Amino acid sequence: MHAMLLSLGLSEEEINNSLIGDSTKIKNAIHLNSYPACPDPNRVLGLVPHTDTGFVTIVYHNGVSGLQVLRRKDDIGPARWVTVPVVPDTFVVNIGDLMHVLSNGRFHNVVHRSTVSKTNQRLSAAYFFGPQGDVKVGPLSQLTGPKQGLPLYRPVTWLELQKLKSTLHDKALESLKIDGKIEEGCVRD
Numbered sequence: 001m002h003a004m005l006l007s008l009g010l011s012e013e014e015i016n017n018s019l020i021g022d023s024t025k026i027k028n029a030i031h032l033n034s035y036p037a038c039p040d041p042n043r044v045l046g047l048v049p050h051t052d053t054g055f056v057t058i059v060y061h062n063g064v065s066g067l068q069v070l071r072r073k074d075d076i077g078p079a080r081w082v083t084v085p086v087v088p089d090t091f092v093v094n095i096g097d098l099m100h101v102l103s104n105g106r107f108h109n110v111v112h113r114s115t116v117s118k119t120n121q122r123l124s125a126a127y128f129f130g131p132q133g134d135v136k137v138g139p140l141s142q143l144t145g146p147k148q149g150l151p152l153y154r155p156v157t158w159l160e161l162q163k164l165k166s167t168l169h170d171k172a173l174e175s176l177k178i179d180g181k182i183e184e185g186c187v188r189d
């Protein structure tokens with residue numbers, strides 16, 4: 001997180017004074033995932049497409065391939081799933097929704113999913129890093145202004161965002177947009 005904020009032009013002092021520099025404002029959670037081998041892996045998913053809600057997620061796994069990220073449409077082709085290569089002794093870092101908000105859209109939250117293997121069980125541990133319950137996260141003041149542009153999102157707590165996602169799904173972030181409109185029919189009871 002520190003390196004990411006540095007890359008956005010914040011100084012060490014600004015980072016230390018932000019919520020990232022205050023351990024009382026931070027909390028963590030871990031998901032332990034187990035994806036058993038499946039004889040017909042093309043007919044199932046281990047984890048459906050989603051974005052993580054926190055700032056960043058650090059994923060460690062047992063070396064069995066399966067994590068895929070959705071690459072957005074570009075000059076090379078339409079949106080497509082890309083399998084994250086398995087590199088021994090490394091972590092995968094996913095950008096979550098709150099980093100997207102904090103960076104005012106400069107770092108994009110990544111849509112990802114988990115597929116399963118025909119022959120091997122896949123195990124992963126996902127470590128989520130985010131703000132404490134009552135801490136609201138909005139675009140950093142250093143990244144908004146007359147030169148950089150207006151804040152795109154209103155401040156939100158981690159819990160509020162999780163609740164929004166349970167009803168609005170992939171439209172939750174859009175609903176936080178300051179001029180945001182939610183597409184009709186996307187709210188499920």
Ligand SMILES: O=C(O)CCC(=O)C(=O)O
Binds near residue numbers: 047059066112123
């Ligand atoms: O199993 C993985 O590699 C990813 C897990 C994940 O995306 C999650 O727990 O949110």
Ligand SMILES: [Fe+2]
Binds near residue numbers: 050051052057112126
């Ligand atoms: Fe995830």
